[in-house]
Amino acid sequence: MAITGPDFIALQVRDLEAAARWYQQHLGLTRAAVSPPHAVVFDTTPTFALRDPLPGVDLDAIRPRPGVGVALWMGDDNAEALHDSLAAAGVSMVGEPFQGPFGYTFTFLDPDGYAVTVHQA
Incomplete structure (x- = not known):
């Protein structure tokens, strides 16, 4: 086995839909046809996505x-x-x-x- 490099990059955000709209409006990113629950995946290479925070993550405390x-x-x-x-x-x-x-x-x-x-x- 060999790692080929970053394949999927995701940022945890406070408000998923607001953040997705911001990235679409300001950076011109396009949503991918399919996104998993609690995430928005964009049509980029490598894959870039936004997601709800994982359990225990408090973005305001960072x-x-x-x-x-x-x-x-x-x-x-x-x-x-x-x-x-x-x-x-x-x-x-x-x-x-x-x-x-x-x-x-x-x-x-x-x-x-x-x-x-x-x-x-």
Whole structure:
């Protein structure tokens, strides 16, 4: 056996439907045809999903915010336009955009406080 790498990435969120709408509206993600109970799966590669918190997980108790210590990166073929759209919508940014080894790069906070980095794909 050999691990081939990440296959499925899911964020635990406070309000599943609100978070799914946010990712659809602001990032243009499309829901997959099928999602398991208590989750919304998007049509991405690798698979990206949102889910209700697992038993015992209190997202409000995680300091300073959920996902600290995890770097979640997403590619976009026009990262600069996405940045401008998110900024215009009042989405919180973590620092200024920069040119990195993967092109135009920026990080924003989603409604649950997860830091998501976007780079030019």
